[in-house]
Amino acid sequence: MRIALRLMLGFFLVLGLALFVVLRVFLGEVEPGTRLAMEDSLVDAAYAYAQLAEPDMKAGVIASGGFAQAMVAYRKAKPGAVLWGFRKDQVDTRITITDAQGRVVFDTSGVAVGQDHSRWNDVFKTLRGEYGARSSVEDPQDPNSTVMHVAAPIRDGERIIGVLTVSRPNQLLDPYIERSRQRILLWSWGLLGVSLLMGLLFSWWMASSLSRLRSYANAVAEGERAELPRMGQLSGHTEFHDLAQAVERMRLKLEDKAYVESYVHTLTHELKSPLAAIRGASELLQEPMAEADQRRFAGHIQRQTERLQHLIDKLLGLADVEQMRRLTVHDPVDLGALTQELVQAAEARLRLKGLTARLDVGADVVVSGDRFLMQQALQNLLDNAIEFSPNGGELVVTVGLDAAGGFVVWSVLDQGPGVPDYAIHRIFERFYSLPRGDHQDKSSGLGLCLVKEVAELHGGTVSVHNAEAADGCVASVHWPLGT
CATH class of the missing domain: 3.30.450.20 (PAS domain)
Structure with missing residues (x-):
């Protein structure tokens, strides 16, 4: 009951x-x-x-x-x-x-x-x-x-x-x-009606306050970005308001502790490989060897150092986004213009692999949000598409309204090998990555995780699936118009 x-x-x-x-x-x-x-x-x-x-x-x-x-x-x-x-x-x-x-x-x-x-x-x-x-x-x-x-x-x-x-x-x-009896009964029924109405309002207030706290607690337990419900608009700072603040303080402490523990564990695991490579190369460099071998091992140390720097930068950026409970910036962002900027910035990389990028930008593609975060998310999707595309291939970037008209859909289609079936449900996990072609090192495994966090922060969704008509993969982000 x-x-x-x-x-x-x-x-x-x-x-x-x-x-x-x-x-x-x-x-x-x-x-x-x-x-x-x-x-x-x-x-x-x-x-x-x-x-x-x-x-x-x-x-x-x-x-x-x-x-x-x-x-x-x-x-x-x-x-x-x-x-x-x-x-x-x-x-x-x-x-x-x-x-x-x-x-x-x-x-x-x-x-x-x-x-x-x-x-x-x-x-x-x-x-x-x-x-x-x-x-x-x-x-x-x-x-x-x-x-x-x-x-x-x-x-x-x-x-x-x-x-x-x-x-x-x-x-x-x-x-x-x-x-006298009739008047007493009449006033009694009136008093009963008013009292029942007050009881209904009081019960509704109590139940709604508890329901909002329960929904907030369940959302936090599910790992969702839940905003602390405002309590006490009708009656000032009540015990419900104090309880909500206590739950929020408890959530922050537990979440911060779990967040730090998770990051320390995963970061330690990810740093082992490049640190081991750097240590091995540095030990070899201490021994006499040919100049060509020295240059090769020094270059190996440089690449692993750059990998570590890239991993740390990605972690810091992802941590900033994950700790945000809600957007603080709501600027109009023209996704069409932003996409053209990203493609122009990637022109050198596209030429190195002989790739062509075809843009299909529709009308009314302006949304509200944090332009910097959106740029980071779309940049990650575009980088993935370039890295997985074969030399001489084509990228198709599409920006337009969906069929229902409530979202702007940004998508990029590459001609790469696609996502293996075993990985389709894990690609948004932190530090999970797939091997690139041409003997490239694995990525940090944080890019798609960052994209997912940014999309959810804006009230949108992200999806990655294999193309149906041909080889390749499609990555899409739905940005809500009313954000």
């Missing part, structure tokens, strides 16, 4: 669990909280009405006095209020008054007058001097017809002479409770 999916699932589980718990507690507290608020308001109302009813209760005219008349008129009021979008056009509060024995002596609805309420908690507890309240079903056939009753004592001095009860149906609160 990918880490992005793991992060997302983990985030979703934690968020979902937290939201579930909060919603469960919140929604569970909406109804009790609303009913407690209503009970609190009924307590205040009951004690206020009890104070107003006290004079008529003492005078024995509670059923017909001024309080009773006011309450009957109060029940007929039309508030016309709009509460949270719900219209209220009537008064739903009911007031009942019982005497000291718990018998109803006044009821704003006129239904319970004369009934015995002494056993109801609101009346029973209030007559005993305690807080009296109850919530009971009004209609036994309807379990939702509960009514909240809150009572207050009517006193004559310290003596309780009656109980006033204020009651309201609980169903009146249902629209407000449901509205």
